Amino acid sequence: MLITKKPNYLLLKAFLVLSLIIFSFYLLFQLDLIELIINSDRSKISLIILVIYLLATLHWFYIAITLDKEISSIDKPEKDTLIGRYLIKRNDLEKTPSLYNLLEDELSNRHSIGYLIVDILLKLGLTGTVIGFILMLLPIGEIKDFDPQILQKLLSTMSGGMAVALYTTLTGLVTSILLKFQYFLLDSSLSQSLNHLNSEYK
Secondary structure, three states: OOOOOOOHHHHHHHHHHHHHHHHHHHHHOOOHHHHHHHHHHHOHHHHHHHHHHHHHHHHHHHHHHHHHHHOOOOOOOOOOHHHHHHHOOOOOOOOOHHHHHHHHHHHHHOOOOOHHHHHHHHHHHHHOOOOOOHHHHHHHHHOOEEEEHHHHHHHHHHOOOOOOOHHHHHHHHHHHHHHHEEEEEHHHHHHHHHHHHHHOOO
């Protein structure tokens, strides 16, 4: 039986999202905001978060390409794709249910690491918040008198700690939200395709 499915446009969506990400980073770079964040964050956690996010985005785009190939094989089954091999063996009624479960697990596990990275980015941002507050409050214990010069130096140190707390929190939150949305696109496309596949051959 020939399967007719609705267009998924996963690769097009991935290209659009990736283009927006690249354009956003370009704007931030032109406005010197990335340099401001990196220079203001003495802990360098913001830089670590940005590097992890960029690497995760490359992984996300690679998975989007492979998943698009899997979805395309619903129309034209190919032996080098999991869905293709599943459809080729679909006439074996005894194995089809177990094959479908294995197919679903295997395809889902390919991008499950993305949600782990989302959690890591968020935790790194919170870690930077704690470090920032430590840096901000640490100099208070060194106050011995109310010399204006000492107080000025103290305020400067405290503002640096606050910058660490705020920039790491902001960077962690924004990148984790973006990456979660990116992997949600993969989940949505995969779920739609598997549901259609299951409805045709259950």
